[in-house]
Amino acid sequence: MAISTITAGLLTLAILSFLYRDNPIYKVAESLLVGVSIGYFLVITWSTTLMDLLFIPLFSEHKISLVIPFILGLLMFGRFFKGTSHISRIAIAVLIGSGAGAAIPAMLNARTLQQISATIQPILLESGWLDISAIVVIAGVLSTLAYFYFSREHTGSFGWVAKGGTYFLMAFCGTTFGYTVMSRMSTFIGRMEFLLSDFLHLTQ
Amino acid sequence: MTKITSRHYVFAGLFAVVTVSMMLNYSPDTVVSAETQKMYDFVESLPAGSTLIISFDHEASSLPEIRPLALAVLRHAFRNDIKLIGTALLSEGTGVGYRLMQQTANEFNKSYGVDYVYLGFKPQYIAAILSMGESISRTYPVDYLGKTYSEHPMLKDIDTYNDIAGVISIADGSLTTHWIEYGNARFGVRISAALTAAMVTTYDPYLSSGQLEAIVGGLRGAAEYEKLLNIGGGGKRGMLAQTASHLYVLILVIAGNVMYFRRRSSGRGNT
Numbered sequence: 001m002a003i004s005t006i007t008a009g010l011l012t013l014a015i016l017s018f019l020y021r022d023n024p025i026y027k028v029a030e031s032l033l034v035g036v037s038i039g040y041f042l043v044i045t046w047s048t049t050l051m052d053l054l055f056i057p058l059f060s061e062h063k064i065s066l067v068i069p070f071i072l073g074l075l076m077f078g079r080f081f082k083g084t085s086h087i088s089r090i091a092i093a094v095l096i097g098s099g100a101g102a103a104i105p106a107m108l109n110a111r112t113l114q115q116i117s118a119t120i121q122p123i124l125l126e127s128g129w130l131d132i133s134a135i136v137v138i139a140g141v142l143s144t145l146a147y148f149y150f151s152r153e154h155t156g157s158f159g160w161v162a163k164g165g166t167y168f169l170m171a172f173c174g175t176t177f178g179y180t181v182m183s184r185m186s187t188f189i190g191r192m193e194f195l196l197s198d199f200l201h202l203t204q
Numbered sequence: 205m206t207k208i209t210s211r212h213y214v215f216a217g218l219f220a221v222v223t224v225s226m227m228l229n230y231s232p233d234t235v236v237s238a239e240t241q242k243m244y245d246f247v248e249s250l251p252a253g254s255t256l257i258i259s260f261d262h263e264a265s266s267l268p269e270i271r272p273l274a275l276a277v278l279r280h281a282f283r284n285d286i287k288l289i290g291t292a293l294l295s296e297g298t299g300v301g302y303r304l305m306q307q308t309a310n311e312f313n314k315s316y317g318v319d320y321v322y323l324g325f326k327p328q329y330i331a332a333i334l335s336m337g338e339s340i341s342r343t344y345p346v347d348y349l350g351k352t353y354s355e356h357p358m359l360k361d362i363d364t365y366n367d368i369a370g371v372i373s374i375a376d377g378s379l380t381t382h383w384i385e386y387g388n389a390r391f392g393v394r395i396s397a398a399l400t401a402a403m404v405t406t407y408d409p410y411l412s413s414g415q416l417e418a419i420v421g422g423l424r425g426a427a428e429y430e431k432l433l434n435i436g437g438g439g440k441r442g443m444l445a446q447t448a449s450h451l452y453v454l455i456l457v458i459a460g461n462v463m464y465f466r467r468r469s470s471g472r473g474n475t
Contacts, residue, residue: 019215021206041295046323052346065282102330102386110415118413125438137412153474176405179422183269183402185222185449186423189442192222203226 001199012191107180140168205265214456221452231427231436234441238413240428243418244280245334246370246396252285255362256368256446260292260301261329261379266400267300272426272438273398276372280433286369287358289340289346290322293332293379298325302348316349317356324348329382337365337391344380350421370394370417380407384415442450 054073058066075091078084080095119141121134147159147165154162196203209442224254236244250256260276262270273278281288290300302322309320310338315320323344326332335343340349341363353359374386380397387393393415397407401422420429423446426439 020212037296040299044295044298045327048324048346048348049327051345060454093356097442102334106385106389110381110389114389114413114415115409118409172405174403176402179404180402181453182422182424182446182450183400184444185446185453186269186401187266188218188268189222189226189445189449192226192440192445193438195221195267195440196226203229 005198009195012195110121139164144168205375207433209313213234216220218449221448222445223276225448226441228444230444231314231440232439232447234424234431234440234443235394236428237425238408239418240420240425243396243398244429244432245287246394247277247280247284250284250286250369253287255287255289255358255367256281257374258301258305259288259371259373259383260290260374260380261294261299261383262297262300262305262376264296266376268345269423270374270376270398271304272298272423272442273420273429274304276426276429276433276435276437276439277309277372277374278304279311279399280429282308282312282314283433286316286322289359289362289368289473290320290324291332291344292325293329293382295325295327297374298348313319317351318345318358321356321359322348329379330386333382334390337387337393339386340365348365352430364373365391365393368393368475372396372397372398376403378406380416382409384410385386388415401425 009125011029011032017023017034054066054070057063058070072091072094075087080085089129091188119137121131123131123134123138125131138156143161143165145165147154147169149162153159193203219383220428247256258274259283260274264307278288280424288305292301302324304317305320305322307320308314311336314320323340324347326335326343332343346352346355347356347395351469365371365387371383372386373383373395375397378400380395380399380403383395388395396418397416399407399419400426404419404421407416407419411419420426423439426437427443430437430439
């Protein structure tokens with residue numbers, strides 16, 4: 001059996017031992033997970049980003065324009081010292097400014113405008129029949145929005161509409177919870193398959 | 205010595221249910237959902253020789269659920285002679301993605317650089333997606349193995365999303381949203397997603413609005429995809445355990461409610 005399979009099997013069992021109670025073996029496996037993840041991220045970022053996109057183009061290929069991001073990156077290290085921590089704000093300001101500039105129009109378009117457009121659909125099909133799903137979507141959106149409208153007391157007919165919104169929300173929460181259970185079971189099943197077949201050779 | 209509580213019995217029961225189901229080595233039949241069929245049809249509609257980006261946007265912890273899904277999609281693409289570019293927007297997905305692509309490429313005798321390339325990870329996913337829309341070669345001057353972009357014959361005529369048939373994001377979180385917001389909305393590239401089941405409801409509205417081309421989700425999605433491909437795999441193998449574990453949870457929910465109402469009616473507390 002390969003050493004990687006033995007390591008993965010033992011670490012899986014170590015993590016599963018937490019289901020009985022917290023213990024040192026679990027703690028070792030948990031610390032390994034955190035350490036390896038961070039180490040892997042640093043190595044990958046160093047080799048595929050800092051080297052490929054900054055150091056090699058700047059120092060070997062002399063792409064002078066990269067001096068700007070290089071200096072901005074260096075400014076971030078100012079945070080390590082009390083006297084120079086303020087200079088890191090310049091780099092953070094550039095990061096937030098450019099990030100927000102890119103994100104706001106994109107999010108408005110994809111998450112709001114296109115979603116509103118998809119909500120407002122004809123409620124009559126070409127055959128002349130009512131499109132039940134389009135009606136349910138419109139009812140769900142309006143009643144849920146009513147539930148989150150807090151400038152008016154939820155009484156009378158408005159209260160009934162808002163109450164309807166809670167049922168749509170509960171249906172969504174129930175569906176999401178069901179899918180989450182399915183997801184966690186899938187992960188457990190996947191790991192059990194590894195333990196039973198690759199590690200213990202009990203199944204094919 | 206830790207006191208054995210009901211929690212331990214619940215875990216032990218689940219362990220027994222899943223182990224016995226897997227030992228039975230039986231795969232129940234699955235009904236292909238419209239969503240999975242849509243993903244299959246999307247890949248099937250692409251002409252041989254077209255190029256897809258497969259982005260491994262997940263953490264290593266999702267591998268047990270993601271693996272059967274990713275393998276099914278990769279096998280379908282390679283079977284149809286579609287060229288693949290592998291990327292990763294999360295560092296942990298990088299090594300996993302390379303291994304999965306290499307494994308499936310070997311199954312179909314596909315050559316690195318000719319039939320598939322693995323470009324690897326870039327941090328700052330928004331910047332990475334936008335930058336690829338301007339120039340993939342500038343975003344990834346070298347690939348995961350350290351070879352330069354121009355070394356690969358299959359990348360000769362590929363530099364922006366205009367040269368790509370679509371992106372399939374294999375994800376366990378919100379990163380597919382960024383492909384939709386920046387890749388689809390900004391550059392018009394077709395986005396599909398192979399997701400963990402927990403994320404399916406998050407992306408359903410994007411599927412309904414047409415911002416997502418197709419979704420295949422969870423172990424069930426993998427089993428359905430394997431059925432469409434007429435192959436075996438982790439999805440099919442896990443379906444009996446999945447069904448049994450769901451029944452087990454259902455029984456626990458019903459039993460918990462019965463116990464709660466009995467306790468309440470006998471006046472022993474209402475919490």
